[in-house]
Amino acid sequence: MIILDGKKVALKRKNELALKISEYQNKxxxxxxxxxxxxxxxxxxxxxxxxxxxxxxxxxxxxxxxxxxxxxxxxxxxxxxxxxxxxxxxxxxxxxxxxxxxxxxxxxxxxxxxLKDVDGFHYINQGKMLQGYDTTFPCTPLGIINLLEEFSIDVKNKDITLIGTSNIVGKPLGMMLLNKQATVTMCNKNTKDIKKHTVEADIIISATGKQFIISEDMIKNDAIVIDVGIIRDPATNKLVGDVDFDNVKLKASYITPVPGGVGPMTVITLMENTFNLYEKQLNKIK
Structure with missing residues (x-):
């Protein structure tokens, strides 16, 4: 089992971004x-x-x-x-x-x-994303895809089950994965049997904010598990996620921790989006 360490990846990308920005300052x-x-x-x-x-x-x-x-x-x-x-x-x-x-x-x-929609929520940016064009993508979905790519996990031909279909995470992430040739199943609060959709999935991404909604019996051996949820456990006062990490990690091949997984990737992606819009603004002024 390998931890998808978003904190470590975000730090690497942060240093790379700081270098790029400093190069512009030097000019x-x-x-x-x-x-x-x-x-x-x-x-x-x-x-x-x-x-x-x-x-x-x-x-x-x-x-x-x-x-x-x-x-x-x-x-x-x-x-x-x-x-x-x-x-x-x-x-x-x-x-x-x-x-x-x-x-x-x-x-x-x-x-x-x-042109300044750093969160990628504007209808124009969402429409471009839907059709597979380059645009400003929402930070959490893009952060997840960047995290997978940092660990050389190719989503093409993978069966992916997404739990949670918000406009901020689930829906845009589903479209982005489809555009990368994944097979995507999207579950929402009205899905009758979530386990039926997760148990054979190669990758499970849960973004519900409901503590431990994903348990060990819901995944197959060597599944890849991405936990977007962050909840404070009332019993321990610790931050936990949608996934019962301690038990699920025993079966998963890759898994994100909470905290330290998706969260840091979201923040660094916001900075990368800002920088990309900055470059476009400079090119427009030239």
């Missing part, structure tokens, strides 16, 4: 810039955003946090996004979710221009 060019918009003070969002900004600074990306109170007017948020869209010195715009309950999140995600 006298500006740094890439990422702007994060946060409304309110959701505790989980506070943690995620502070970590993203820390990593951005470490690789040489200028990062700015625009923080708004919960009582911000809807029009004011639209206007701020439009202002950022037109600023040629900003490469990536990230809208940290959740927004207040009375905001329609999708409206604001779509207000971000596809």
């Amino acid at each position: 006298g060019l500006r740094k890439p810039k990422l702007v994060v918009i946060m409304v309110g003070n959701d505790p989980a969002s506070e943690v995620y955003v502070s970590h993203k900004i820390k990593i951005a600074n470490q690789v040489g990306i200028n990062s700015e946090l625009l923080r708004f109170n919960y009582d911000i007017k809807k029009e004011e948020l639209y206007n701020k996004i439009n202002e950022l869209n037109s600023d040629i010195n900003i490469d990536g715009i990230l809208l940290q979710l959740p927004l207040p309950d009375d905001f329609i999140e999708e409206d604001y995600l779509q207000a971000i221009t596809p």
Whole structure:
């Protein structure tokens, strides 16, 4: 059994990205810039955003946090996004979710221009992804694919079962895997018998946020297991995932840990997406 060490891979990619950015600085060019918009003070969002900004600074990306109170007017948020869209010195715009309950999140995600949509959520970027064109891909799905590739795991001709079909992870990841010639089964909360779909799968990817939904009896010997979930176990107060790691690892050939698997790959992919948008912006200005 081999641990798919996302933390180690992310560190390697972080160093590579920092080198690329420094090469642009040596040419006298500006740094890439990422702007994060946060409304309110959701505790989980506070943690995620502070970590993203820390990593951005470490690789040489200028990062700015625009923080708004919960009582911000809807029009004011639209206007701020439009202002950022037109600023040629900003490469990536990230809208940290959740927004207040009375905001329609999708409206604001779509207000971000596809040229600065660092999360890959805009309909234009999603449409390009669906049809297999190069675009800005969502960070967690792309991070998972990059992690597999770092371990020379080819998904072509593999039977892959995905549990969880969110717009952020499951759906885009399913499309990306299909475009890489995998055979993909997608399970959701209404799937009658998830085990029926996992027990013969070569690769199982679970992204539900439900503790230990994937048990040892649900996988075949030497399956590859990717755990996207992260939950705090109420009994031990430790972070765990969708997968019963201690038991499943006895049968798996490769498995991601929680924490230290998919999470670090998501963050470094956000930085790589920012850099890619930065390069496109520079080429457009030339």
